[in-house]
Amino acid sequence: MNHRERILTTLRHQEPDRVPIDFGGTRVSSIMAVTYAKLREYLGMGPGRIRVDGPAQIVIEVEEDIRKIFGVDVAFVAHEPLQWRQDTLVDGTPAEFPARFLPQPQEDGSEVILDSDGNISLKRPADGHWFDTVYPPLGTATSIKEIEEHIEAIENFDTPVYHDMPYEELAKKAKDSYENTDYLLVGQFAGRMFQAAQFLRGWDLFLMDLVAEPKFAQALMDKLTEANIKRFEHWAQTIGLYVQVVQFEDDLGMQDRPLLNPDLYRKLVKPYHEKLYNFAKSKFDGYLLLHTDGFVSPFIPDFIEMGIDILNPIQIPAIGMDTKTLKQEYGQDITFWGGGCDSQNILPFGSPEDVKEEVKRRMEDLAPGGGFVFSSVHNIQTEVPPENIVALFEAAKEFGGY
DSSP states (O other): OOHHHHHHHHHTTOOOSBOOBOSSSSTTSSBBHHHHHHHHHHTTOOOOOOBOSBTTTTBOOOOHHHHHHHTOOEEEEOOOOSOEEEEEOTTSOEEEEETTOOOEEOTTSOEEEEOTTSOEEEEEOTTOSSOEEOOOTTTTOOSTHHHHTTHHHHHTTTSOTTOOOOHHHHHHHHHHHHHHOOOEEEEEEEOOSHHHHHHHHOHHHHHHHHHHOHHHHHHHHHHHHHHHHHHHHHHHHTGGGTOSEEEEEOOOBOSSSBSSOHHHIIIIIHHHHHHHHHHHHHHOSSEEEEEOOSSOGGGHHHHHHHTOOEEEOOOTTSTTOOHHHHHHHHTTTSEEEOOSSOTTTHHHHSOHHHHHHHHHHHHHHHOTTSOEEBOOSSSBOTTOOHHHHHHHHHHHHHHOBO
């Protein structure tokens, strides 16, 4: 089987020749830039081209030589900049960044990104590994009318200014990859609504709005849904012609509980997800992947009902996310993408032997019958030693056969 056939087979819940492998095939199954540079050095491959295509999390575009070494079956069609600029990572390693992503250094050693009004929209602390969202533009809003005043922020939430390459140009790149490689292509869309509302309003305020000001919360999600549907139609007519999976995102879980009560989710948030995902199904002849972290098992029946084909990831250390149980309960109806190794404890702090034993266990739980794409739980972080990354993918090939 070639790469694309292998994943399409598992997405049909059939067993391919081996479990498919993803590394860098989505914006949430990649690797942080400093860690990637160390991995290349460890493998004796030279510096390569370290291109930080996800600058907020400082994750990179995985290169072809790495994909070949690790047997990767996926390539990513991400939002990209029109131009790149040369800079260095925090450890001095040369790297490329989007030309319009311009952090400003502060006296305390932190870096900030300012919005068009001079507010700090993103900040990386001096000892931080990524940028955190700071300023919620709707944080002081007191009426539904004020939502309209921030329509630009709503409409552009998932397409920041530094990812300014038009969909038509991205579609040309997707077409070339589709016709000249056999990778399965995942196209980024995101389409966040619940999470977007939290960022735009403030994480705590929006959760309170759902209970105390539901009309305000619904009005904000109405606008986000309208914007996402309009954008998805454009995406489907361009990039969507050449990719086989579209990546949506909307985090609903924490480590030990959902972010909101499942009944409240079904009453107030699910209708907006359902509207967007149903529209996507009507316009895109492919598979829908939803990225949502944490304890989300109570929502899986809702995801299946709404037409989600793939859940990413299984956050193994979170409560309610046991791989064997989830496979038994939902494995016939949804594909699990990610969950190949505990990325919070074993991958960064275990030995290579620990990593291999962990991968073996997850393969035994998730591989039977297809419906599983192997990757780490989330982006590989800075604490992970390169020998553990190598062990991760060696074990995926060793234990992933059918």
